[in-house]
Amino acid sequence: MDILQGIILGIIQGLTEFLPISSSGHLVLFQQIFGLKEGVATFDIAVHLATLIAVVAVFRKDIIEIIKNPFSKLTLLIVVGTIPTLAIAFALKNIIEDLLHSGASLGIEFIVTGLILWFAESIKTKNKGEKETTMADAVLIGIAQGIAIMPAISRSGLTIAGALFRGLNREFAARFSFLLSIPIILAAAADEGLDLIKDKASVQIEMMPLFLGMVAAAISGYFAIKFMLKILAKGNLRSFSYYVFVLGGLVVLDQLFFHIYF
Template sequence: MSILEIFILALIQGFTEFLPISSSAHLILPSQILGWKDQGLAFDIAVHLGTLLAVVIYFRKEVFSLLGAWGGSFAGTHNSESRLAWWILIGSMPAALFGYLAKDFIELYLRSAWVIAGTTIVFGLLLWWVDVKAKQVKGEYELTLSNALFIGFAQALALIPGTSRSGITMTAGLMLGMTRESAARYSFLLSIPIIIMSGGYTALGFLDDGVVVNWSELGYGAILSFVSAYVCITFFLKVISKMGMLPFVIYRLLLGAGLIAFLTL
């Protein structure tokens, strides 16, 4: 890959992983619109590692606290943090299961610009409607098991390119009455297990193939995606309560409409 491709793809991954606009769609589109070669599994793993490090470092206090509380739950010590840790793990299971079972089908039939255009518009409108109607009174520590499963099954929908993992989980959280900020925080924390699982699964396939990689490309990609993801998380959490989801909805509608226009010309 050229330096320009590495730069653009890594920034796309970092900025779009945690914004409700779909990172998978933005990573697929350059190859379909600009004719770029697929970046390959190794680069995907590298940029996802960068975004994983960004969210873990940003939420380092919460992560250590949740892990400690989760470990204590095996000794019979339960509190709001141990419950939240379990909800995050349980909420990750639907996407992991459906991803494993439907991976080939998704790769074969759903990674197209037409699908991305449709899901970008449909789930963008759903996000707008929920954001307007949501009560926004609940924090992430007030979630129940059924709430965690609901958000978890919503996260599984993000396997369809264009849906947006963060977008659909925030939408589900708002449906349950969460505030924008708490829905965003929970969505970001929920990303940690799924990025680890999907990245680990992809890495195993990559190692089995025995492909020779360019380590400098991977290093640049990981660093750039880390920096852009950290900036994105910081910015998003500071402004989302006041700004709302409308700017991202407008972006999704424009992107979807632009894709349809491009495909029909």
């Protein structure tokens, strides 16, 4: 991996982690396009952790409040939402790893993400905020997040859609979705890190592309969160669905007929 590829992949990770178009799907796609094999797992962990900097920067007040009040309702909602996600991820780990390596399901999953975003805009919310959100809501949003471990199913897209379906207002739906990403990103990084320890050959990667990729992921992630909050407040999620429909269609065409990258 050279420096330019590291920066490009970092920007892609930062943007797609928080925009509802699937970060893992884009990373797999661009790694295929760049023909990258060495150090990919190490780079993925690094840029995922870098996106946490963006979440902390934007939601630092919420995070400080959670630390000060570990038994607050918001903290409990995040814990309850995280449990089903971890359970699903553990149960499907081997299947997901195979799909990530092969990219076989990317095209269809991008299209499914588009359908989810399209449907989410037709949901009439009940304007539930933090006080009105129940533990049952958190469980169902957590299940949605668990389903989104599929390579090209958007985590942010599915959790926000799940939150809107449960009647959360758009502001809290976005806020809860982003805060819910923190334990999952940490858990995924820890799991991938343990796998790397077992396979030391995969750790090899040049430091400059890694460092610049992390910086790019953190900066682009920060602006992606800010942009997404504005979109949810005033805009339309369907604008993202057009993009993933086209991207998914192109990937499916390549997988079925051209075989340039897949």
